[in-house]
Amino acid sequence: MNYNAKILSADKDHVLLKNVGKIDPMSIDAYLKAGGYEGLKKALAMDPKKVIDEVSDSGLRGRGGANFPTGRKWTFTAGAKADQKYIICNADEGEPGTVKDRVLMEGDPHQMIEGIVIGAYAIGATKGFVYIRGEYRKSIATITKAIADAEKKNFLGKGILGSKFDFELRVVEGGGAYVCGDETALIESIEGKRGEPRMKPPFPPVVGLWGKPTIVNNVETLANVPHIIKNGAAWFTKKGPAGSPGTKIFMLVGDVNEPGVVETTFDHTPKDIVEKFGKGVDGGFKFAQIGGSSGNLFTADMMTNPMTYERMAEMKVSYGTGSIFVANETRNVVEFLSTVAEFFEHESCGKCTPCREGTHRISQIMEKFEFGEGTISDLDLLEELALVMKKASLCGCGQACVNPFLDALKNFKGEILAN
Numbered sequence: 001m002n003y004n005a006k007i008l009s010a011d012k013d014h015v016l017l018k019n020v021g022k023i024d025p026m027s028i029d030a031y032l033k034a035g036g037y038e039g040l041k042k043a044l045a046m047d048p049k050k051v052i053d054e055v056s057d058s059g060l061r062g063r064g065g066a067n068f069p070t071g072r073k074w075t076f077t078a079g080a081k082a083d084q085k086y087i088i089c090n091a092d093e094g095e096p097g098t099v100k101d102r103v104l105m106e107g108d109p110h111q112m113i114e115g116i117v118i119g120a121y122a123i124g125a126t127k128g129f130v131y132i133r134g135e136y137r138k139s140i141a142t143i144t145k146a147i148a149d150a151e152k153k154n155f156l157g158k159g160i161l162g163s164k165f166d167f168e169l170r171v172v173e174g175g176g177a178y179v180c181g182d183e184t185a186l187i188e189s190i191e192g193k194r195g196e197p198r199m200k201p202p203f204p205p206v207v208g209l210w211g212k213p214t215i216v217n218n219v220e221t222l223a224n225v226p227h228i229i230k231n232g233a234a235w236f237t238k239k240g241p242a243g244s245p246g247t248k249i250f251m252l253v254g255d256v257n258e259p260g261v262v263e264t265t266f267d268h269t270p271k272d273i274v275e276k277f278g279k280g281v282d283g284g285f286k287f288a289q290i291g292g293s294s295g296n297l298f299t300a301d302m303m304t305n306p307m308t309y310e311r312m313a314e315m316k317v318s319y320g321t322g323s324i325f326v327a328n329e330t331r332n333v334v335e336f337l338s339t340v341a342e343f344f345e346h347e348s349c350g351k352c353t354p355c356r357e358g359t360h361r362i363s364q365i366m367e368k369f370e371f372g373e374g375t376i377s378d379l380d381l382l383e384e385l386a387l388v389m390k391k392a393s394l395c396g397c398g399q400a401c402v403n404p405f406l407d408a409l410k411n412f413k414g415e416i417l418a419n
């Protein structure tokens with residue numbers, strides 16, 4: 001089985017990766033043998049409100065990058081009055097260096113599907129979609145087969161497992177635009193429109209797909225749900241430090257001796273993860289970018305803080321999707337930033353002026369530095385643009401894509417000017 005990512009953490013510490021590489025992902029019977037769909041059976045015997053309470057009490061937060069408490073989000077949709085509600089699994093996974101959702105979909109597809117069905121039951125949705133990045137051909141094939149198998153066993157469809165609950169799930173292929181990972185752009189895309197973010201509020205849990213209350217959750221978030229229902233909220237809160245419960249899948253990429261995927265608790269520091277699981281840096285450590293191309297730059301002193309929500313908030317940074325790109329001493333900061341600038345210039349959807357113009361101007365400035373023609377006034381302009389984009393952009397793309405530039409101005413200004 002090839003997931004294009006080596007699993008570096010130990011089997012005994014795995015919850016989400018427990019079955020990955022161990023069972024045949026194309027066999028629903030293998031999943032059932034491993035205890036699969038027990039969470040759904042338990043959920044269907046509970047009141048939907050109790051299911052939401054259990055998820056709220058577990059402290060599970062979204063794993064798509066924004067860390068929003070999952071139970072709270074579900075409460076909004078459950079409480080909304082509507083003739084139709086939807087649940088969408090966000091499998092767009094466009095953040096560079098991020099492959100965890102693919103590993104989960106291709107290695108253990110039913111875990112995620114079980115989480116979606118439980119979520120649908122809890123909020124009262126009868127229809128759902130898995131929005132998968134179009135390039136993920138194997139994920140699309142694996143999830144499509146898993147849905148067909150789940151329908152045959154009545155884990156999906158009418159009167160699920162003898163209950164009064166009906167739920168239909170379909171795969172939608174995305175076109176590979178970074179911005180379609182934003183939940184409102186993703187909704188527009190499913191509606192058949194150009195994938196551009198919507199103005200918020202209203203937020204999707206109240207006004208979402210075709211104007212109906214809609215939950216959008218990440219693959220990894222939903223994969224946690226069957227375990228929480230099966231084992232109880234208290235079991236989940238006991239994993240990891242207070243306030244940051246459960247496990248998280250981190251991805252090691254760049255100049256590490258052993259790139260791959262790591263499932264661990266939040267009390268680990270990025271340095272632990274690089275050294276313990278990634279066998280250290282290939283060359284001396286210069287910086288790490290955590291959370292994809294819009295992620296913050298971590299200097300050596302920042303790498304020794306645990307990745308709890310609390311500590312990250314104190315440091316005014318985020319671990320985003322959990323990818324850790326390590327840059328060794330040979331990396332040129334200007335080249336690195338130019339690559340990031342080009343990526344966002346290309347991916348900006350152009351709907352709002354700060355991001356459309358700002359990403360283009362930042363790219364031009366970085367090009368000047370690449371040719372050794374940049375000046376201090378270019379850096380002043382870069383900072384001004386970045387601060388305006390952070391405040392005035394319509395969606396998280398324009399707001400967050402400036403993070404690495406602002407961090408580089410703090411830590412590598414001399415090196416940029418000397419280029």
Ligand SMILES: Cc1cc2nc3c(=O)[nH]c(=O)nc-3n(C[C@H](O)[C@H](O)[C@H](O)COP(=O)(O)O)c2cc1C
Nearest residue numbers: 062063064090093094181182183217218221396397
């Ligand atoms: C530009 C942009 C791209 C995003 N890409 C993704 C993505 O690929 N996958 C994802 O789950 N969330 C992505 N998000 C976050 C989603 O909008 C949303 O917060 C998330 O799917 C909610 O799920 P969660 O609460 O389970 O994390 C993106 C947000 C923005 C602004």
Ligand code: SF4
Nearest residue numbers: 350351352355395398
């Ligand atoms: S911030 Fe960028 S990606 Fe988001 S809506 Fe504006 S132009 Fe589009």
